[in-house]
Amino acid sequence: MATDFGPVPASQVKSESNRIFDALEQGRRVLISRYGKVVAVIDPPSVARHGHMLAAYAVLGLGTPPELTATEIAQGAPGEHIRHAEEGTSCLVTRNSKVYGVLLPHSGEPTKSDPDEEESVLAQFEEAHPDATPAEFAAEVARLKAGDSTEAQIAGSVGTLRPELSYTVDALADTRLWSDATLITAVALEQIGQVGPARLSLNRLIEQLGDEDDLFLRRRVRAAQVELARLYVSTGDPDAALRIAADVLREIGPDSTTTADSATIPVQRSNYEHA
């Protein structure tokens, strides 16, 4: 995952609003603090985590979720939304009618890695690269956090992109947003009974992004495959569903080497159970 942006004090959200939207566009989580403590976060939009809110925003008639717009932030009025988030009421963060993030309460960070092990790796890096620049050191930290070289290049933000990386940061961020928007469209179409167009949206995403190496996009493709399989089950075509599900399981199953994706397996399996 990309590195966090901030923490930005709640009183500074207005003056830093452009940088906050830039960070969200790059897939970075934004931390919001008050009196020296992180009290809320703005997550980049994700179908897996915020699907219902995103679908409700995209489709009229599903109930409008609370919204904090760029205009409200520019007018210096985000404080009330942040306080509501602290109390547990999430809201969408939007600009020009596009969803850039979801404002949520922060109640504690799950431990993802051992900081002592991270320190050991960083000490070795410093020993091997005594002349490392600030950008190189930050990129090493990002690589350590992300476990993915592409993410590390983005999260470093100041360093240059590797020659083999075909996307610029902006183009990759756009493609990621496109993949989210397409998934949202498919979910929304299904909810209003447009199953055929929903399938077309999912197939388009799978075809266009099926060969991508970017971990985020690969996950989106798998999410689209699972959603498509679920649609086939719900419309009485289990053979097609099994074929697609087998493709997913082949890539992320126990024999796969993509261990970073293992956390997505239970979520996807629960979809089958619901179906």
Add this chain to the structure above:
Amino acid sequence: MGKGIRTRSGADPVGQWQTRIENFGSVEVSDALRDLLSGSPLVSREGVLEVSSLTDLAPNRHRISIRVPDALYVADLVVTALAANAIPDPDARPSIPSPDSWMTPSPTGEDNTWELFNCLLHTLQSRGN
């Protein structure tokens, strides 16, 4: 002046991370780190030099960030508050509950003065601002 600031290796944190402290591309961030790691009080001012803590789900562990809005990099320090009996020469003040024990708010509530004591420093990291 806070006492009882430990690293896993037992080394003085300013000495252990001397190279890293100077590798943030910002004099303000480096100076703030030296103050915080040596137990000196550090004043956090919103929009100028911002010190914030992110609570970890591990007991008494936090990520303390030092951020200058215009700087290229943010410093992240992962720290665990320790009980006095876990430290050879502890500070007289208890650090738990943390991070509140390390923070003294100004009368206006806008600024905080941070002072570390009775704690274990795990790692000092950098990330793009």
